[in-house]
Amino acid sequence: MAQEATFGLMLWDGKSIGTLLNIFRLVNLKKKTTIYTVPEKKFRELKSDAEWENFIASYDIGLRREVEKRAMLETPTKNLPLQASFFD
DSSP states (O other): OTTTOSSEEEEEOSOOHHHHHHHHHHHHTTOOEEEEETTTTEEEEEOSHHHHHHHHHTSOHHHHHHHHHHHHHHOTTTTOOOOGGGGO
16 A cells, blocks of 8 residues: 555554554655544644654554564565664
8 A cells, every 4th residue: 555655644543553554654665644643633744754753752662663563574575774763
């Protein structure tokens, strides 16, 4: 889906790892992504790795670690350019 998309519009319930993984994929592909976070009732726009880092850093470390795990499982040979700080 992320490969085919021009941009992303995501509705996130504050819990779904799958939605976070899709957001990560889109940002990693340099595609603008707008997220509506339901718990905060707020829109956020991400266009860069730095904006992804700021976004994910504001949530539970468990969510971050699960996204990291799934991203690594699906892309072990694709050399997906993950930021070093993604693994902090």
